Amino acid sequence: MIPDNNDRSKPMDSGECQTDTAMDQMITFNIGGKIFQTKSSTLNNVRVGWLPTLSRAHPAYNADTGEYFFDRDPNYFRLVLQLYRTGTLHVEGSHCSKTLQSELSFWGLEDKDVGDCCWRNVCEARNREQEFRQLKEMAVTASLRHELSKEATWKEQLWMLLDNPRSSIPAKVWFLISIVLILLSISCHAINTLPSIKSAIREKIRNPKAGLENCSNTTSTQDADRTLFILNVADACCLTFFTIDVVLRIVSAPQRVCFLKSFLFISDLFFLIPGWILVGLMFSDMSVWLPKLQESKTLHLLQIVTLARISRVIRLGWYSDGFRTLVIVLKRSSRELLALGNILVINVAVFGFLVYSAEVGTNKDFNNAFQGFWWSAITLTTVGYGDIYPESPLGCVIGGACAVSGIVTIGLLIPIIARNFRVYYRFRNTYFSSTTNLNAKRNDSEKKDLRNV
Structure with missing residues (x-):
């Protein structure tokens, strides 16, 4: 039983922490089997905690041995005694923050009793514990998702398929397809910056109704136009897959509102909407309104916005435990x-x-x-x-x-x-x-x- 210590600054009675016959006696503590001895005057040096109010009437006192027995950690009691001896609670960085808080609470102490020289150790230990807890959750989630999928609903299973490549073989296949199409999409965007492809795009803008046979008489221009057509088809396939992926994620997201506010979803919208507009322009009759878009710089703006496809690489990196660990470390x-x-x-x-x-x-x-x-x-x-x-x-x-x-x-x-x-x-x-x-x-x-x- 721990004595009540509501008023930490309350002056003590003259008879507290002393026997009826002695003003300064030796007090013996048995803490988890380890013996500590101190004087009652030492416990009166600092008016914190409930040890200064300790008397033989306490249930922990053993009259046969003359000891106060507490089944607590002796390593932390050593710090508590040091507080009463020096007036400052010193904490090493190797101590567990949870155990320290539990021990301080048991002995009636608080965090503010920790000395200024050691306060940083306590704060760093707590921050490190919180970050380790995040890593622990990552490890537990990664290892238990397959077990959870056995009893999960179809939405949860669909979300695991899309968001956790380790959950099943279909999830790994979906992940590999995503990697291939992301690399293909980025490659298509990079190839579109080649001079020959740019000239083919300008030729298509000037003469959108011309086919491959009427576009130009040079073989290089025909090859560039064929390459442009293949790139547009490949880009359309990638956009189709990414659109299906985003729709499925919206349907199966456990926290839909949070998902719709996430950076990855917003970047997907910035990539998909302009991407479909550009693909539609390349496969449509552009003789009327495409020159107007080019004059107003709208076409160039759409091409810049589609660079948001790079965010898909960030999504792939988030599946890596090393990348997520790096984020925590930063x-x-x-x-x-x-x-x-x-x-x-x-x-x-x-x-x-x-x-x-x-x-x-x-x-x-x-x-x-x-x-x-x-x-x-x-x-x-x-x-x-x-x-x-x-x-x-x-x-x-x-x-x-x-x-x-x-x-x-x-x-x-x-x-x-x-x-x-x-x-x-x-x-x-x-x-x-x-x-x-x-x-x-x-x-x-x-x-x-x-x-x-």
Whole structure:
């Protein structure tokens, strides 16, 4: 039984935490089989928790041994005693945040009793626990979806087919078809940027009713026109598949409103609607209204919007556990990334103005400060295109300092992000492997039980 401690600042009676005959006696605690001894005056140093109010009337007191027995973790009680000795609760980063919170609650302590020097350890442990919980949910979801599909409704099974390639063989086939068509769609868009294809499109705009035999007398133009026709057909097939995929996802989405607000669905709309418009233009009579679209830049805008098809690659990446782990790691490393961004912005501004001041008037490449910003950004990130560079002795000194600054900045912060990724990825692989083995053993035992029946 834990004494009530509603008022943490309430002054204690003179007889509390002492015997009837002694003002400062030795108190013995048996915490999970480990013996701790302290003086009653030590417990009175800090007016927090309920240990200062402890007396022999407490149910945990054993008169035969003269000890207070509590079946708690002795490692955390050591921290509690340290609080009463020093006035500050020190917590190491290796402690479990849940166990720490449970132990503090049992001894009547709160998070605010943690010292300022150790508060960061507590916060980081809680953040890490939350992120590990997300990784754990990913592993559990990936390993149990096949079992859940046995009792799932047709909508849930359809959603698993579309959203989880590991759920079944048809889901893997659908996923592979998606990969092939996404690559095909991106390839078609890239081929459309070739000069020969562009000339075929311009020829079609000028003479939309002309067939392959009337388009041109040159073989190269005929080949380009045939290629354009094949690309349009392939693009139409890809759009058909992606449209069916989006419609099925809308029908089977467990949380339809959230799905309709998601980035991937909105990017699909930006890709599908203009894509169907462009395909319709290529297969229709464009002699009347296509020139007007071209004059108003609408056609070019539609072609730019269809670049949203690249978001389909992001969807494929989201199926990868490594990619999802990377997203969690980037969130976990937001502080380091923010520091890296701040340092880079400051260095870009400083070195950009310095190199501009050193090169202006003598180097035609540095006509304004923005060119200095561009040069410093490329140098700091150790890319070094070589398109512009300082030529004066002072500019070369500034360039060397800029390069060294970039190496030091990136070299100090990037390993932190890499370490976080190794930790989380190792945790994900370890937990996923253990969960998979456990499920395999469970399935084997179930099969043996069925055979015995």
